[in-house]
Amino acid sequence: MTSGRVINWPRCLLWLCSTVVIGYLLVPLLIVVPISFSSGAYLQFPPPGYSLQWYRSYFQDPQWVDATWLSVEIALAAAALAVILGGLAAVALVRMAIPFKAAIRIILLLPMIIPSIVVAISVYSLYARLHLVATFVGIVLAHTILALPFAATMLMSGFQQLNRSLEEASFTMGGSTWYTLRRVTLPALKPSIAAAAVFSFMTSWDEVIMVIFIGGGDATTLPLKMFSYLRTEINPTIAAVSTLLLAAVGIGFAMIEFLRPRLSRARSSAG
Amino acid sequence: MYGSLRNLWALLPLSFAACLAAAPVHPARAADNVVYINSSGGTLDDIYRKIFWDPFTKATGIRVVSSAPVDQAKLMAMVKSGNVIWDVAEVDDGDFWRSKQLDLLAKLDLAKLPIADMPKGTYDPYGIWENAYSTVLVWDTDKWPMSGKHPTSLMDLWNQKDFPGPRCLWKDAIDNLELGVMHAGVPRDKVYPIDQDLAYKQLDELAKNVAVWWTTGAQSVQSIVNHDCVMGTTWNGRPYQLVVKDHAHLGVAWDDAILHAAWWAIPKGAPHYDAAMKLLAWMEDPQRGAQQAVLTGYAGPNRLVAQYLPKEVAAFLATAPDHMATTLIANDQWWTQNGPAAEKRFLGWVISK
Amino acid sequence: MLDAGSASGLMARPSRGERPLRARLRTAGLPLVLLAPSLLLIAVLFLYPLARLVAESVTEPRLSLANYISTVRDPILWQIILITLEIAAECTVVTLMLAYPLASLIASLPKRPARLLLLGVMLPFWTSLLVRMYAWMVLLGRHGVINQALIASGIVDSPLRLMNDRFGVVVGMSHYLLPFMVLSLYSTMIGIDRRLLEAASSMGSSTLQAFCRVYLPLSLPGVYSGSLLVFILSLGFYVTPALLGGPSDTTIPVYVEQQVELLNWGQATAMSMVLVVVVVLLFILYDRLLGFERIFRGIAT
Numbered sequence: 001m002t003s004g005r006v007i008n009w010p011r012c013l014l015w016l017c018s019t020v021v022i023g024y025l026l027v028p029l030l031i032v033v034p035i036s037f038s039s040g041a042y043l044q045f046p047p048p049g050y051s052l053q054w055y056r057s058y059f060q061d062p063q064w065v066d067a068t069w070l071s072v073e074i075a076l077a078a079a080a081l082a083v084i085l086g087g088l089a090a091v092a093l094v095r096m097a098i099p100f101k102a103a104i105r106i107i108l109l110l111p112m113i114i115p116s117i118v119v120a121i122s123v124y125s126l127y128a129r130l131h132l133v134a135t136f137v138g139i140v141l142a143h144t145i146l147a148l149p150f151a152a153t154m155l156m157s158g159f160q161q162l163n164r165s166l167e168e169a170s171f172t173m174g175g176s177t178w179y180t181l182r183r184v185t186l187p188a189l190k191p192s193i194a195a196a197a198v199f200s201f202m203t204s205w206d207e208v209i210m211v212i213f214i215g216g217g218d219a220t221t222l223p224l225k226m227f228s229y230l231r232t233e234i235n236p237t238i239a240a241v242s243t244l245l246l247a248a249v250g251i252g253f254a255m256i257e258f259l260r261p262r263l264s265r266a267r268s269s270a271g
Numbered sequence: 272m273y274g275s276l277r278n279l280w281a282l283l284p285l286s287f288a289a290c291l292a293a294a295p296v297h298p299a300r301a302a303d304n305v306v307y308i309n310s311s312g313g314t315l316d317d318i319y320r321k322i323f324w325d326p327f328t329k330a331t332g333i334r335v336v337s338s339a340p341v342d343q344a345k346l347m348a349m350v351k352s353g354n355v356i357w358d359v360a361e362v363d364d365g366d367f368w369r370s371k372q373l374d375l376l377a378k379l380d381l382a383k384l385p386i387a388d389m390p391k392g393t394y395d396p397y398g399i400w401e402n403a404y405s406t407v408l409v410w411d412t413d414k415w416p417m418s419g420k421h422p423t424s425l426m427d428l429w430n431q432k433d434f435p436g437p438r439c440l441w442k443d444a445i446d447n448l449e450l451g452v453m454h455a456g457v458p459r460d461k462v463y464p465i466d467q468d469l470a471y472k473q474l475d476e477l478a479k480n481v482a483v484w485w486t487t488g489a490q491s492v493q494s495i496v497n498h499d500c501v502m503g504t505t506w507n508g509r510p511y512q513l514v515v516k517d518h519a520h521l522g523v524a525w526d527d528a529i530l531h532a533a534w535w536a537i538p539k540g541a542p543h544y545d546a547a548m549k550l551l552a553w554m555e556d557p558q559r560g561a562q563q564a565v566l567t568g569y570a571g572p573n574r575l576v577a578q579y580l581p582k583e584v585a586a587f588l589a590t591a592p593d594h595m596a597t598t599l600i601a602n603d604q605w606w607t608q609n610g611p612a613a614e615k616r617f618l619g620w621v622i623s624k
Numbered sequence: 625m626l627d628a629g630s631a632s633g634l635m636a637r638p639s640r641g642e643r644p645l646r647a648r649l650r651t652a653g654l655p656l657v658l659l660a661p662s663l664l665l666i667a668v669l670f671l672y673p674l675a676r677l678v679a680e681s682v683t684e685p686r687l688s689l690a691n692y693i694s695t696v697r698d699p700i701l702w703q704i705i706l707i708t709l710e711i712a713a714e715c716t717v718v719t720l721m722l723a724y725p726l727a728s729l730i731a732s733l734p735k736r737p738a739r740l741l742l743l744g745v746m747l748p749f750w751t752s753l754l755v756r757m758y759a760w761m762v763l764l765g766r767h768g769v770i771n772q773a774l775i776a777s778g779i780v781d782s783p784l785r786l787m788n789d790r791f792g793v794v795v796g797m798s799h800y801l802l803p804f805m806v807l808s809l810y811s812t813m814i815g816i817d818r819r820l821l822e823a824a825s826s827m828g829s830s831t832l833q834a835f836c837r838v839y840l841p842l843s844l845p846g847v848y849s850g851s852l853l854v855f856i857l858s859l860g861f862y863v864t865p866a867l868l869g870g871p872s873d874t875t876i877p878v879y880v881e882q883q884v885e886l887l888n889w890g891q892a893t894a895m896s897m898v899l900v901v902v903v904v905l906l907f908i909l910y911d912r913l914l915g916f917e918r919i920f921r922g923i924a925t
Contacts, residue, residue, distance in 0.1 A: 010831050013725075014725050014728065014729050015729065017722075017725035017726070018725055018726040018729045018730075018741075021722045021723070021725070021726045021802070022726065022741070022744050022745070024722070024799065024802075025744065025745060025747070025748050025799065025802060025803070026744060026747065026748070027763065028748065028751070028756050028759035028760060028763065028799065029747060029748065029751060029759075031759040031762050031763060031769070032751050032755055032756070032759050035759075035762075040517070041513070041516065041517035041519075042492075042493070042496065042513060042517065042519065043493060043496075043758055043762070044496065045762040045769065084661075085661050085662040085665065086662065088658040088659065088661060088662065089658065089659050089662040089663075091658055092654075092655040092656075092658040092659045093659070096654070096655040096658075097655075098655045098656075098659070102908075102911075104659065104663070106904055106907065107663070107666060107671070108662065108666070109856065109907070110666075110670070110671075110900070111666070111670055112856045112857065112860070113856055113859065113860075113899065113900055113903045113904075114674070114896050114899070114900060115860060115876060115877045115880045115881070115896055115899070116860065116877075117344070117877065117880060117881050117884050117892075118674075118677070118880060118884065118892055118893060118896045119670065119673075119674070120344075121344055121348050121677070121884060121889060121892075122673035122674050122676065122677040123669065123670070123673045124345070124348040124349075124352065125348060125351065125352035125673065125676075126669065126672070126673045126676075128348075128349070128352035128353070128354035129352065129354070131354070133354065133356060134356065141665065141669055142669065144665065145665060145666055145669055145670050148662060148665075148666065149853075149856075150853065152662070153849050153852065153853055154807075154808065154811065154849065154853075156849070157808070157811070157812060157845045157846060157848070157849040158811060160845055161811075161812055161815045161845055161846075162815075163815070188815075191810065191811035191814050191815075192811045194811075195807040195808065195810070195811045198746065198749075198807065199804065199807070199853075202749050205749075206752060206753050212340065212342055212345065213342070213344075213345050213348065216309075216338035216339075216356070217307060217336050217337075217338045217356065218336065220338065222752070223752060223754075224339075225312075225339075226752055226754055226755075227312075227339075227340065227754065228311065228312025228313045228316065228339035228340045229312070229313040229314070235313070235314065238752065238754065238755050239755055241752075242750065242751035242752060242755045245750040245751070246747060246750050246751065248750075249743075249746075249747065249750050250743075250747075253739075253743050257736070257739070342885070343885050343886075343887065344884045344885050344887065344889075347887055369886075369887060373887065437766075442866075442871065481871075482766075482788055483788050484788075484870070484871045486866040486867070487866070487867075490867065493758075493761070494765075497761060497762065497765045497766075497767065497768065498765070498766060498767040499761075499765045499766050499767070499787065499788070610886060611883075611886050611888060614882060614886065615698075615700060618700060618704075618874065618879065618882070619699070619700040619703070621871040621872075621874075622700070622703060622704065622707070622871055622872045622874050623872065624870075624871045624872065
């Protein structure tokens with residue numbers, strides 16, 4: 001949007017709309033965080049009093065902490081795998097001529113369309129035979145499949161958007177394919193890769209139906225543990241878990257922002 | 272999160288290594304010092320662990336690994352695929368009879384269980400009661416305190432004159448059909464087979480005042496706590512835990528309640544049958560059963576439990592004698608046979624409300 | 625993996641006219657190599673088990689299409705499909721309307737504030753869906769925060785029905801889906817060259833014209849992929865409509881899950897297949913009608 005010396009009404013409007021939307025996104029968090037400090041025994045808002053009991057119950061129960069770590073590990077692995085596989089597929093689908101392109105795109109989208117409970121019951125017997133039930137690898141593979149549609153779609157739109165002239169310039173100036181990939185293409189794709197990674201992570205992070213079937217026992221993820229609580233009682237421990245995660249993300253982000261100028265200085269000085 | 276790509280590449284092998292190092296491996300199944308049990312989970316899980324499973328491990332050295340939630344489809348998938356993970360599974364109500372029909376359960380060694388102390392109907396060659404629970408009426412005592420006029424029966428769901436306001440009902444045919452025909456005046460012993468047309472006539476009237484059709488157990492009580500409804504149906508353990516432990520403003524009415532049961536069963540092909548039988552016998556012990564009743568509000572089938580119970584708790588149980596006098600016992604066989612069709616009809620009915 | 629000699633299609637090498645057939649055949653291998661891992665994974669761990677399930681649905685208890693016939697004849701299924709598609713469409717439109725301004729703002733900001741806003745957009749992700757839904761129950765209930773605020777400020781006299789009907793469902797679902805739409809739009813918008821807009825305005829077009837003629841078309845790939853993702857994601861929701869919606873907000877996953885738990889797997893599979901057919905048809909329609917393929921080809925060259 002252009003800026004001029006007069007009041008930029010379109011831009012003001014843009015800021016106004018954006019503020020409203022961000023408010024909409026963050027308002028539930030303003031409910032969840034206070035509830036996590038509630039001294040009451042069930043979900044009440046506003047809380048009758050404040051206490052750290054739910055945080056205590058979270059940290060004291062090794063199952064909660066184990067479940068959290070397991071979910072993080074599974075989601076990281078599934079996201080990495082989905083982005084890599086989805087990226088490869090996206091390159092092929094966007095840049096190359098292959099037969100049945102439309103059919104392949106639909107197949108890549110299928111895991112998102114078919115209700116996951118049907119996927120779960122069908123995958124279960126296969127997993128049972130392969131002894132993948134309640135294993136880390138099994139859940140990661142299943143979540144990768146569920147995340148692939150996201151990763152592939154995001155990366156496809158990223159590739160489509162890519163300004164090919166930049167790559168062409170790199171080639172004409174003598175850059176190898178690998179160099180171009182590393183220094184031109186991938187950096188330009190950063191937003192799409194990041195978005196694909198985030199979506200894939202979140203798909204795995206929140207996924208509960210498949211895990212009910214192929215997880216369980218020692219392979220209990222956080223959503224699975226929360227799910228069984230919410231079925232029987234609405235326990236504010238899950239609000240505490242959520243608040244902790246928010247804090248972790250917030251702190252992680254702050255650290256990255258803080259370290260970023262130092263990292264880029266180090267990188268630029270290293271050449 | 273949007274860090275430079277280079278940092279991300281560095282993180283990847285590290286996270287992979289971390290994952291592999293920490294990967295929980297499925298424990299060796301052949302070892303007979305472990306038993307896998309699947310139940311509803313949540314707070315019940317925590318309670319069972321305290322009163323049943325940890326003491327069991329202490330006494331016998333057999334580790335108890337629990338999982339949740341109860342899932343009928345997973346049970347079937349497990350048994351059909353021949354790779355059974357659960358040694359003991361909680362099976363609710365009609366699902367129990369359906370599982371029997373589909374040959375998903377192993378025969379129990381009833382000699383090892385205290386069935387002499389249990390009423391008929393609470394045990395079966397293929398299963399034994401975990402607990403009994405009733406669908407009861409719960410209401411907001413801020414509106415109608417116990418000291419004044421207050422709802423006393425599930426039939427008061429229709430009573431807008433004395434107790435006006437929105438209701439919350441289970442979005443399921445179970446219980447609602449029974450309540451419907453009972454409100455039409457059908458006596459308890461003639462409820463089954465259910466005349467569904469009659470039920471729906473009554474439900475049409477009731478539906479006008481239903482604000483929330485709840486789908487998860489915790490939702491109905493939460494709706495009343497949030498004042499989205501003034502009264503609704505729920506299972507007796509939920510308000511019990513909230514009222515007795517946390518002094519929530521909830522009242523419970525027992526007249527015309529409907530009794531259900533949850534069963535413990537052993538899936539066919541369970542790998543640790545003997546350990547499973549041991550665990551079942553352990554859980555049906557009357558003293559532990561009393562603890563179960565006190566902490567969860569749900570009692571097991573063992574008659575001897577009653578002698579270990581404090582009076583106040585006994586009054587809350589589904590199987591308490593004064594409650595049983597006005598309670599309808601759900602006919603699981605009818606539901607097993609007619610369930611799918613009834614549920615379909617109900618869903619078609621409720622989406623038009 | 626990437627050999628500079630053979631990878632002619634991967635990078636945008638300047639075209640030297642029609643490539644000889646031999647070269648084209650040689651490089652036909654590469655796309656398959658790239659696609660192979662994804663397709664293999666999906667084929668083995670997803671399509672194969674699904675195919676077995678479908679096979680069972682036509683062969684048990686004996687070979688017949690009974691499951692499919694009764695499913696297609698089931699009026700409730702079609703009602704629920706319609707409801708699900710309605711909800712998905714409403715959520716897609718709402719998230720698009722809400723996300724577009726936000727995404728374009730973020731794309732226009734310098735890096736630091738942009739990253740901060742993106743963090744804000746993604747923060748809700750870290751609270752699980754279930755917890756967020758309960759937060760919405762607190763907000764939207766009859767005596768919830770919003771109603772209390774409205775009544776206290778005198779805007780309304782009696783509580784508004786914000787929950788247990790379609791409004792609550794759309795609000796709750798859009799809240800979950802918004803970050804997906806924002807990120808999709810953002811990742812496209814960030815690639816839009818600002819100088820094009822400046823050029824347009826320097827040539828005399830108003831802000832509105834510059835937007836409609838330059839910015840909007842360039843942002844369409846993001847709109848397309850975002851809407852597709854959000855729409856298809858919406859089809860799979862069952863928790864939010866159950867907690868925040870009314871009885872008529874029953875979605876396909878609920879119906880399918882009911883059948884699965886009643887052990888009617890043949891029916892459940894048949895329903896899922898019907899859903900897939902409906903969605904694929906819609907997808908093809910969407911593609912054709914809005915001509916996005918053309919737009920993509922236009923941008924890529």
